[in-house]
Amino acid sequence: MDRSFYYWKTRFYLSNQERDYLSNLKIKKLYIRFFDIEYDEISKNPMPVGTIRFANKVPEGIEVIPVVYLTNKALQKTADGSIEVLTANLYQLVKSLAAQNAIKFTELQMDCDWSETTRTKYFRLLKLLKAELKNCKLTATIRLHQIKYNKITGVPPVDRGMLMFYNMGKISAKENQNSIFDKNDAAKYVSYIKKYSLPVDVALPLFSWGIHIREHKPVELLNNLTSDDFSNNANFTQNGQSYMASQSFFFRGFYFMKNDMVKIEEISPDLCQDAANMVAKELSSSSRSIALFNLDSLTLSRYEKKNIEKIYNTFR
């Protein structure tokens, strides 16, 4: 079992503390998001967004798996005839980024929440990509709904899947529902994992986010903000796990209206453990990677090493 982490920032920088962490936990792999692909309305083409810059090196002995996140919308809007060009461009960019940063990779991962209507294009992209990769492995992220409804969404033509065991449902404004991981939502899907025809690795959630809510409806996700940002601000009053704006104002580039709520959703070690227990039951013992999403010093400071150890050890 390979212990892994996802790295999902646009600037790759590991502090010494983070390096120690990885070393102490004996982390073998890092799944690093190299770039997203979104659809550009002006040029009417898919294009890379948020391409990573490496500010320091990946620790010795840790394998890097480049990940490319492709939005479903970009797939939808890309014409069938343009899939080949997209694949070629995508692969070129991965290769040049890897080369520029002295990264050798033996696996490339695609991350896309494809749907029934984009299935054909996506699978074609994967096939073309696999042909380019030759001896390199190609893996793809799989979300639970794609396992349960695989007759509709199909099984991607890749070597392995990475099962994302989180974000099962819609982003919820409800106080008692955690949009990141909810046991009841997960329960609806777990039993299908056994029958899935692709061997899977597993990704578990280890992150938090803020949901900006207005009149009980989620408006946007608040990237880069944590509960400290809100608890330390006089214009927010705390209300359980949420914060309420007491006036209308700009804050960190977002605009909050009076009475807007910010719902912080976190994954506690216990909750992550629950998720791990739930999914481990459905997996046969065989070699696989277990990845935590994602590596971030702020998040790590909330988890003790022994909790993380326990989570990994759930999978033997």
Add this chain to the structure above:
Amino acid sequence: MKKRISKKFTILFVSLLLTVGIILACGGGDYFEDYINSFFNPYVSKSDHYATFYISGESSGYPEYYSGVHEFDSVNIDEWSVFFNSKVARTDLKNLVYKSRIGEIDTLIFYIKDNHYAIKPKLKNNSLLNFQDKVIAKEFLFYLGFAKRCEPFANYVPDWWDRDNADDPRKQTTAMQKLIDGGKKSFSNAKNINIRQRYLFQLVRLMYNAGDYDNCISFCGQYLNTFPLNNSIKYRTLGYLAGSHYKLKEYSKANYLYSVIYDQCDRMQYIAFQNFHPQEEGDWNESLALAKNTHEKTVLWQLLGIYADPLRAMKEIYALDPKSDLVDLLLTRAVNIDEGKFLTVTFYYDKDTTPNYELKKAKVNQELQTFIKQVAESKNSANPYLWDLCTGYLYTVSGDFKASETYLTKAVYEANNDRSVSDQVRMFRFVNKIELYERPSAKMEEDFAEELKWLKSDGDSRAKNVYAWALHRLSQKYHKFGDLVKAQCLDCIQGPGFYDDPQKMNSLIKLMDKPAKTNFETFILGVHPFSRANLFEYQAINLVYQHRLKEALAKLEACEGAGEETFSGDPFLIHINDCHDCDHLAFRGQTLTKRSFVKQMVALEVKTTKSSKEAASAYFNLGNGYYNITYYGNGRAFYQTPLKNEDDIYNCSKAEECYDKAMKLSTDPEFKAKCCFMAAKCEQNNFFNNKPKDFNGDFQAGNYFHLLDNYSQTNYYQDIIRECGYFKTYYH
């Protein structure tokens, strides 16, 4: 002279919208979009200068992305044309500015200096050469040459896939600096103020593209104000200045400048808005402090109003200057956004629950309503009619119809009976009438017919929304009154079981047959999507599936036009392997309509009482007919009617029964074998219709397959083995 607006310029502006940071791997995007309904047309505010920011019915967002690459092409030529006092032809200017090469410009300069210089006819004929003031002509050409040299640094579009972008000219910092230095000299030496201004623009843009934001800012600081001219070049220069501040995270200055551009330059209105991004309340307040006068402050607030918070902005603008008409746009946006909450969307997401079409008075924004009324009462706004109109509308939604009427009347009066305002008021009044409608009234129905006709004929999308809502809401009301027929006509989806209820159907048919209908009745029957013939056909088809063939025929014959649809194939044809397309293609006979089919089925039914041979044949054909009108048969379209075409009919029991009877009545083994096999088919289909959960196979041999063993001597038996894969498997 600048060739065209830099693509990079636009991409820069747009790319600022893409957030850089942790981008989480979630489905994103779809969570946050919604369709909103709307009765209020923002064009009524006549703030068409800001029409880009009117909210359309489809989304509460902003207009689609647009590319400003060629925004200034013709304005540019206009300005040069004026510069040359219209003495140089536009086409010549266009060629010089957008098409000529640097070498050609040099040639022109040399030619002006010495008219013996070798020159192509194309250039020689350019009317610039006839321009009297040679000094100006030369200065123009020198500037044009400089501009073209600057162009590659401004026009470069990076290949986003190529990390190196080795051919990005902006990497040639030395070359850029040389140009900047040379340009500064030319700038100082230029005599004509227009040309000086354009040198300034080129330099500012070069510095920006070189990433030299500090120098860009100080250069602008030194010279920008020396040009009083308010032309396109001034604002384009300001755009780069604002961009430089933004790059240095000096948000307050950047946003202030964008507000100036937004206000003063029509062509850059939208792009300036797109770049407006206050980060913290602090920098927002600083932007406000930079405003030189009340007007500039109100512009900033208007931007905030469009960007994030229309009510807050309206209050601020109104406090600063009650007569400012900048609030009008925000008022329309605020009302349109609020409509998204208090109006029901007329889509059906969930078949099982009928939406309630009542206006959601609890969802009206109280603060907004109070403020609008306050301004209306004060009568000191720029356009009082608009405030009265909105006050009236929000009273409609909150259920105070008397107050609504008062304000709507005022609005019409204050707008001097303006047509669009009167139409909008008429729509709101119609909503009032419907909401006040508590018992059926012939008089009101007359009025409703009039209003519905008017709305239907009006092409405006809001009129369509009111029309659609009115039908749903009136239907709801008639349900309450107990008049289910009218309710059904107004909105057939609200009464799903209606067409299966004979009593209700008869009432509806009675209305359709009524000789002297009122205007209202005529109108709603026109709304109702199904005709008399559709209704009779629907009933008849239901009877066929209940095997009540004679009654079915009677129904069809009772209404002209009922059951006229034809079959694509012969419904009395049957094979070992079902092949609908084959039957449809092969069909050459007389087309059977649904009606003539039922007639034939009735005749066959009669024949089943005759001698056993005739009866057997009749039963066999009846079986074929019944089989072919199931999902499995070639006449599946029989059960698809306008009233119901979603549920497929899978039950083959009646067909099986007929085949069984045919088999038992006949003495011919070949024929019996055939009947037996057809019965087997029915049996198999029925098995799969209700198959047990854990059954994984392709087929299940039933009773009839076993019975077929009795016919192993027939030729037909051999046919079956040949054509039916399942039987072959069973047989082995």
